[in-house]
Amino acid sequence: MTEADAKAIIYGVAIGDALGWPIELMKMDKIQIIYGERGIQEPPDPARISDETQTTEAVIKALIDAGDEDVDGIMKALTHHLIEWSQSPENNRAPGHTLTEAVRTMEAGIxxxxxxxxxxxxxxxxxxxxVGxxxxxxxxxxxxxxxxxxxxxxxxxxxVAACVAAAYLVKLGLDEVPVDQFTDRILAxxxxxxEEFGGAVRKIGHVMGWTDEMAALNYIGAxxxxxxxxxxxxxxxxxxPDNFARAVSRSVNTAGDSDSVGAVAGAVSAAVTGLExxxxxxxxxxxxxDRLTELAEKLAKKRLEVFG
Known part of the structure; x- marks a missing residue:
């Protein structure tokens, strides 16, 4: 099922991104005026992606090219693909300043x-x-x-800790680890x-019993x-845990960075629920x-070549 898993995770990132992007930067009251009390519940048609998915594609391409190499080999490939993305006409979806500056530095040969x-x-x-x-x-x-x-x-x-955690969450989902173990596993x-990252994760335990999910999400952050x-x-x-649509829609309906939270949640939820x-x-x-599907298929093939 490795190809189905690859598709699920890549589609999950893209759907979470596309679901959150229309409401990024909106206050919650405006989101509710436009989409109803529960907020946005499904991606538009077409579901347009942003830099979250585009830079995920760069990582996929790097793994396809160099997933069998050491860290430096993978990062050499990633540097190439991030610069390629940065110079592409598709880089018109408002990427973050830190990302843009870092890639510009790579482009200068650093x-x-x-x-x-x-x-x-x-x-x-x-x-x-x-990576997960x-x-x-x-x-x-x-x-x-x-x-x-x-x-x-x-x-x-x-x-850096958050990156390790986000990749590990995908692994936990694929490994079928029960979600009630996620917090302890991530903290470990x-x-x-x-410690600051650990503090954010510990907030989850404080709010899991709350009936107001929007308030719970706001308590954790923006x-x-x-x-x-x-x-x-x-x-x-x-x-x-058993409902991709509800998990991802829950994650994006916030006054904060909706598409980024959605992209992370989409990947993890897809790992938990599977493509189906x-x-x-x-x-x-x-x-x-079509491009995302082709990348997923190539990534699965490369993983099979490397790990059997």
């Missing part, structure tokens, strides 16, 4: 080890899901590559990385920072559906 900025925004965690899929059965490599992919743009320890794998985006995505999936859990009509609405 190594990925020195290109990142000391920021903890969510621009690194939104692209990390393919590809290295599902190699935890040490998952951590190493997640850290490197994050450091290339965001060097703050909170953002990031224990020695950053999603602009990497730790908040991952914790909000975790909460949404843990609250609706994603509404087919949502998949069919995706901008660049």
């Amino acid at each position: 190594s990925w080890r020195e290109s990142g900025l000391p920021q903890k925004g969510n621009g690194s965690v939104v692209r990390i899901a393919p 899929y590809f290295f599902q059965h190699d935890l040490e490599k998952l951590k190493q590559v997640s850290i490197a992919v994050g450091l290339a743009t965001h060097t703050h320890p909170t953002a 794998i990031t224990r020695d990385m950053d 999603g602009w920072m990497a730790d908040e985006a991952v914790a909000m995505a975790m909460y949404s999936v843990m609250k609706h 859990g994603i509404p087919p009509e949502w998949i069919n609405r995706l901008e660049n559906f």
Whole structure:
């Protein structure tokens, strides 16, 4: 089922991105005026993607090219594909400042080890899901590559820990680990990385029993920072583990960075529910559906070649 898993995760990122992008930067009262009390509940048709999905594609291409190489080999490939994306006419979806500046630094010939900025925004965690899929059965490599992919743009320890967590959540979903174990597992794998990230994750336990899910999400954060985006995505999936549509719609209906939280939640929820859990009509609405499908198929083939 590795190809189906690859498709699920890539579609999940894109759907979460496309569902959240129309309401990014909107206040919740305006979202409710436009879409109703529960907020936006399904992606538009066509479901347009933004830089969250585009940079995820860059990571996928790097893994296809160099997934069998060491971290430096993978990062050399990722540098190429991020620069390629940056120079593309498709780079017109308002990417974040930190991401843009870091890629510009790479373009000037600076190594990925020195290109990142000391920021903890969510621009690194939104692209990390393919790493969790590809290295599902190699935890040490998952951590190493997640850290490197994050450091290339965001060097703050909170953002780096969030990258490891976001990739590991995809692995946990694919491994069919019960969602009620997610918090402990994430705290364990990031224990020695950053306490601030751990604090955001611990908020989930405080709000899981709340009946007002919107208030719970707001308590965790707004999603602009990497730790908040991952914790909000975790909460949404843990609250609706068997329902991709509800988990992702829950994650994006916030006054914060809706498409970023949605991209993370979409990947994790897709890993939990599988491809069959994603509404087919949502998949069919995706901008660049054929390209995303082809990338998923190539990624699955590469994983099979590397790990058998």
